[in-house]
Amino acid sequence: MxxxxxxxxxxxxxxxxxxxxxxxxxxFVFFTLFPLAYSFYGSFTDWDGLxxxxxxxxxxxxxxxxxxLFHKAAFNTIFMMIGIPIGIILALLxxxxxxxxxxxxxxxxxxxxxxxxSSLAAISIMWSWAFNGDYGLVNQFLDLIGxxxxxxxxxxxxxxxxxxxxxxxxxxxxxxxxxxxxxxxVPRSYYEAAELDGASGFKAFWHITWPMVKPVTFFIVVTNxxxxxxxxxxxxxxxxxxxxxxxxxxxxxxxxxxxFDNFQMGYASAMAVVLGLFIFIxxxxxxxxxxxxxxxx
Numbered sequence: 309m310x311x312x313x314x315x316x317x318x319x320x321x322x323x324x325x326x327x328x329x330x331x332x333x334x335x336f337v338f339f340t341l342f343p344l345a346y347s348f349y350g351s352f353t354d355w356d357g358l359x360x361x362x363x364x365x366x367x368x369x370x371x372x373x374x375x376x377l378f379h380k381a382a383f384n385t386i387f388m389m390i391g392i393p394i395g396i397i398l399a400l401l402x403x404x405x406x407x408x409x410x411x412x413x414x415x416x417x418x419x420x421x422x423x424x425x426s427s428l429a430a431i432s433i434m435w436s437w438a439f440n441g442d443y444g445l446v447n448q449f450l451d452l453i454g455x456x457x458x459x460x461x462x463x464x465x466x467x468x469x470x471x472x473x474x475x476x477x478x479x480x481x482x483x484x485x486x487x488x489x490x491x492x493x494v495p496r497s498y499y500e501a502a503e504l505d506g507a508s509g510f511k512a513f514w515h516i517t518w519p520m521v522k523p524v525t526f527f528i529v530v531t532n533x534x535x536x537x538x539x540x541x542x543x544x545x546x547x548x549x550x551x552x553x554x555x556x557x558x559x560x561x562x563x564x565x566x567x568f569d570n571f572q573m574g575y576a577s578a579m580a581v582v583l584g585l586f587i588f589i590x591x592x593x594x595x596x597x598x599x600x601x602x603x604x605x
Contacts, residue, residue, distance in 0.1 A: 357573035368578035399483035421481035432545035
């Protein structure tokens with residue numbers, strides 16, 4: 309009788325367990341796995357998103373090799389990732405400063421983190437005003453020091469640096485907070501031992517601080533590369549046509565244009581597959597590099 313009761317309890321627990329995990333499983337299948345498989349199949353078809361899907365093999369992928377706009381979009385996407393190391397360096401310097409326990413640290417944390425939780429669309433509009441060539445705040449500030457600023461978003465040479473500045477500013481608070489948490493978890497005894505050995509401040513940073521925050525740096529680099537590869541909202545709002553001579557268009561922006569402006573859903577799916585493969589390869593390389601340079605206390 310007792311065995312039967314245990315068996316019934318186990319069966320009930322198993323049923324309730326499946327009921328709890330069923331919603332995320334169904335969500336993954338219907339909103340991730342199925343669209344991924346459908347998009348992959350669509351990349352081999354000539355499809356306008358509404359009508360019949362005509363299988364054309366590798367034609368879409370072959371066209372990508374000769375598509376100059378795709379090459380420009382890919383170059384722009386990779387170029388704008390210059391903001392990743394810039395943001396990491398600035399965020400680490402700010403985190404090192406805030407970790408010293410100076411007065412007003414909490415206020416500065418809030419100030420730096422506000423852009424992170426703000427609407428990306430609203431921030432993009434705000435920076436569009438700031439970069440305006442006639443009345444923008446950026447050019448007004450440059451005028452104070454005797455520099456005539458360009459029409460940032462209408463100049464093919466300045467539009468990418470403008471977008472880089474905006475994205476660095478937007479993500480600075482998040483990266484800074486991660487570094488600050490990592491710095492506060494470093495045991496104080498390490499620095500005390502280094503001080504007794506006569507190590508300078510730079511040596512203590514290079515041999516203690518930097519190795520200890522490497523896992524956080526790895527996480528930031530990987531997530532920023534994934535996010536940077538999919539940049540879209542900023543470009544769509546600040547340079548709605550892809551910038552002068554398509555100098556600010558990203559791969560995702562070009563995918564969106566082909567899919568929803570030109571109704572070339574099959575061709576857009578092929579670009580999405582290539583982009584996904586690029587992100588997977590870069591992430592895999594990052595994981596392999598992290599394994600070789602891992603640090604254990």
